[in-house]
Amino acid sequence: QVQLVESGGGLVQAGDSLRLSCAASGRTFSSYGMGWFRQAPGKEREFVAAISWSGSTTYYADSVEGRFTVSRDNAKNTAYLQMNSLKPEDTAVYYCARRPYSGSSAYMIDSYDYWGQGTQVTVSS
Numbered sequence: 152q153v154q155l156v157e158s159g160g161g162l163v164q165a166g167d168s169l170r171l172s173c174a175a176s177g178r179t180f181s182s183y184g185m186g187w188f189r190q191a192p193g194k195e196r197e198f199v200a201a202i203s204w205s206g207s208t209t210y211y212a213d214s215v216e217g218r219f220t221v222s223r224d225n226a227k228n229t230a231y232l233q234m235n236s237l238k239p240e241d242t243a244v245y246y247c248a249r250r251p252y253s254g255s256s257a258y259m260i261d262s263y264d265y266w267g268q269g270t271q272v273t274v275s276s
């Protein structure tokens with residue numbers, strides 16, 4: 152059983168930064184890609200960013216490209232999402248998830264099997 156635990160969310164002002172962490176249980180973290188999604192009230196869950204198992208390939212939604220950076224530390228079984236220049240429209244619950252098959256699309260929710268419980272990010276204007 153894989154467990155993913157997000158942390159690092161909070162209430163910040165527009166223009167501020169936050170770094171989210173996703174700690175994974177198990178010994179196979181380095182074998183899988185990881186992704187970040189978010190869900191705002193009344194909206195569907197949407198893709199934010201993803202990273203390959205090695206960290207050599209990253210993917211971003213257009214809305215966060217240039218502001219957010221996804222990374223991972225396989226020695227610590229942890230993935231990160233550095234969020235800079237935050238905007239009120241970034242307000243959402245942020246989830247990390249595991250992508251078990253490298254051939255699947257990193258952008259699609261259905262490519263992910265295990266999910267964390269989410270962490271709230273609120274950006275005030």
